[in-house]
Amino acid sequence: MRRKQLWIVIAALILLNCLTLIFFLAKVKEISGTAISEEVVASVGKSEITRQQWLNELEVRYGKDVLKDMIDQRVIKEMAAKYNIKVSEKDVEREYRILQTTYSSPGENKKTTEKKWKEHIRNSLLQEEILTRDVKVSEKEMKEYFEENKALFTIPDAYHVSHIIVKSSDEAEKAIKELEQGSSFSALAMERSIEEFSANEGGDIGYLMEGEERFPSEYLQAVKKLKEGAWSDPIQVEQGFAIVKLEGKIKGKKYAYEDVKQQIRREIALEQMKNSTSATTFWEEAKVEWFYGKTSAN
Template sequence: MKRYEVLKVVVILQAVCMIALTGMVLVKVWPESNTKGDERNDKLDPPRHQEGGKDPHSDGDTWADPERGAEVVATVNGQSITRAQLSEQLYKQYGNNMLRVMMVRLAIDVEVEATKIEVSEEELNRELATTLEGYDSEERFFIVMKEHLGLTKKQVMDEMRYRLLMEKIATRNIPIADDDVERYITSNPEQFEPNLQLHLQWIVTGTKTQAESILDKLQQGEEFADLARNYSQDEFTAEDGGDLGMIEADDPFYNKQMLDTAGEMSIGEIEGPIEVEQGFAIIQLVGRKMNSGLSGTHLFNAVRKKLALEQARPLPELEDELLERYGAVILK
């Protein structure tokens, strides 16, 4: 996911993360799906709130302390909003989605234990390398994940691991012949060629006149990032000085004229105004790099995985099957 797209989902993902951290939702998924009677009910009883209790999935903050729930987290004109009120609203809006995520993860853990499916460090590192293609560096990627999504490096890597495990579960019984892989590679060479990426900043204005005024300020020596923060109408990048991060030179989600112009620019050069969907843009090329395409065994395995996933059942259906297989029960 490119950085520009990441910023668009910040609010939802931050809310989801807060629910997970508050520990409001605790579900157990048991492999003994045929257990009946009182024994089953005892296993699935929800945890009782105890004063000073700890959420076993948290880093140690209290989750059942009445005093903590009454903690005021914001005020407006003398009216208070407590932590408990905030948690309740987050639960109402995002609780069902987060609950499902937690249940599916537990079900995946049980399935992995039963089938001995594994994700190697090499596979995880290759997945990370693919994700990093939209960023300047690994360090920058994890900084963005922390600053905008509140996710630590460990949490990000855990998400990747679960996704890879789910893909392996989905494709483990789907055989793909070597001839099919070779035929796909031969028929789609453009998918595996090296690609150019551009690191851009931009300032978006409503009119061409406004853009030309900002160009005058740049020519007078004012900093591009400062002008973006003060004048850019793109709310997703303005606070970051108009930084769009690394963009593929042929990315269909960005204005073609803008990318074509950027592809001809020197690093540090500024161009504009360029008419875009949001108005008029002034762009600065911060950097560029050429990513090498896959080859050899890595290419062969990547295509085999792609073809298998195309034949696999939709992941939501597979999730439902896992939850049913391991007797998932919602208690609320």
């Protein structure tokens, strides 16, 4: 449960960063002397919406949350330095692998760099380490947790897949001929696929693993036999006929107790804690003052 919460928090942080980028880039342009505030970003009939009106609305709706996130990230770094707390690259890599295969959507994979994902993961793990630094957890408790939750520390093979769905076998065969002649799979998906959501992403449907229920089991059976970059013969599905392409593969891994010992310690410690488990716990210690009030995150 804690892992799932971590991934949701990371996704939210990335969204906030995107809003921050939009807001502050525009502000920089405004300060530089360009008449950016009067630039029209949309029009409805005879009425117009200026960039400044848009920015003001962004600040009203998201400004407090974005600023709080920025403060939290700075506080985490300050406290980590103060208490000499670090997280290992192995921990970051493990969380990133899990995040890649079980949470991130195709669109997020394209828009968010690996470096940015790992930065948010590292900050989240640092926060957990800081919050639990004084909590004692016995070796016995950690080993028992590991034995009872081994499935949590096993990542199965994951296949990055794209697909094209058309209504008839004739259309599917025609699409395959075009692919063989050098047509782009993603371009064909955008143009021909009747599955609108993935078509907008060039056919990208993210990662598939054993037990996947979002897509037909035939997808996984097909991609297991493919080389990276190759596509399948037509597969009959409920909507018509599908062609699947293997974009890439992440090999599964089973982690040993020593690999995940520190993660388990944090998990147990966080469950034991009754007080706040957010970075705002340290705002007063970090002497935070902000636009919405001194050392207050409410």
